[in-house]
Amino acid sequence: MQTADEILQLLKQLISIKNQYGINILILSHTVKTADKTPLSINQIQGTKNISNLIDSAIMLGRAGDMRYLKHVKCRNGEKFSQVLGLELIISDNLYFNSTQWYDEEKLISDFSGGANETNYYSIAKKIFESDNQLKYSEIVKKL
Numbered sequence: 001m002q003t004a005d006e007i008l009q010l011l012k013q014l015i016s017i018k019n020q021y022g023i024n025i026l027i028l029s030h031t032v033k034t035a036d037k038t039p040l041s042i043n044q045i046q047g048t049k050n051i052s053n054l055i056d057s058a059i060m061l062g063r064a065g066d067m068r069y070l071k072h073v074k075c076r077n078g079e080k081f082s083q084v085l086g087l088e089l090i091i092s093d094n095l096y097f098n099s100t101q102w103y104d105e106e107k108l109i110s111d112f113s114g115g116a117n118e119t120n121y122y123s124i125a126k127k128i129f130e131s132d133n134q135l136k137y138s139e140i141v142k143k144l
Contacts (some may be wrong), residue, residue: 004050011054037109044072062105064112065075068097071105084108091125092138 002010011027018025027098029051031044040060042052055089058074068087086108121125129135 008050008054013053015054027055037107039109040071040073062109064109067108067112068110069103069105093136 004131014025014027017023030046031040032046034044036039040062041096042058043049044060045052046060054073055074057072060071060073062069062071062084066089068089069084070087071084074080083102084105087097088100090096090098
């Protein structure tokens, strides 16, 4: 694992390259673990606070039950979206997301997280895959 100083140095080098060539750079990062029903925030980006200070924009992928959603948590030049974009997991021969609609994040996580009657398709699909890891995604969907 790299230290915070090494990560900051790398980030500064990437910013220099971005500015020199006038390009955008996409960086993927893990977030710190949080409790269910906690709204996403820029402070959950793993690493130091300095990292979030250096980046221009940040979009996070969140989970509310089986629902996934995108949240724009930082925008240096412009406005952040006030709502989150719901994503539907599509499993065919490939795995991909399809946008569904815009949600209020607080309502989304309270409506879709941890309900007693919630069907957790991810957990069920994982159990099916573990029982037969030769199955294709499309075959797992049929079993659901």
